[in-house]
Amino acid sequence: MITVELAKTLRAAGLRWHPETGDRFVIDKPGVDDDVYTVSEMTVERHDHPSGTTLGFNGTTEWALDSVSADESLWLPREDQLRELLGPAFVGLTRVASGERVVHTVTTVIGGAERSFAAADPAVAYGEALAAYIAAALE
Numbered sequence: 001m002i003t004v005e006l007a008k009t010l011r012a013a014g015l016r017w018h019p020e021t022g023d024r025f026v027i028d029k030p031g032v033d034d035d036v037y038t039v040s041e042m043t044v045e046r047h048d049h050p051s052g053t054t055l056g057f058n059g060t061t062e063w064a065l066d067s068v069s070a071d072e073s074l075w076l077p078r079e080d081q082l083r084e085l086l087g088p089a090f091v092g093l094t095r096v097a098s099g100e101r102v103v104h105t106v107t108t109v110i111g112g113a114e115r116s117f118a119a120a121d122p123a124v125a126y127g128e129a130l131a132a133y134i135a136a137a138l139e
Helices: 003-012 079-089 122-138
Strands: 024-025 044-049 054-058 067-069 073-074 090-098 101-110 113-119
Touching: 003 073, 003 122, 044 090, 079 090, 079 101, 079 122, 090 122, 113 122
Parallel strands: none
Antiparallel strands: 024 073, 044 054, 054 067, 090 101, 101 113
């Protein structure tokens, strides 16, 4: 799973979230951004209103919370979502194990040149690649 910091980098780069079932998120406020939630018809539902999207909490939760605006939430895209967002820029993913250490490298084509992004978690490598891809597209 990507970090909150990387998710903030992606959002600042221009990645926008349209909540869907299965999406993970945190509430983007100090002190409550450690709890990861998942959009689900059973516990967290998306409600679209003319004024914006809210995420409604159903049933019992750890603390009293009815709903939160999607703008107050921070999307933590999954590995498959990040790969899909890279689209045709994605070249490949390699996994190299050295003892107990494993490194995943995502290779992309950004601005006509191949670039690689390595991390222990493949989702982080995909996220870093996507942040660079978005930044290059906006230049």
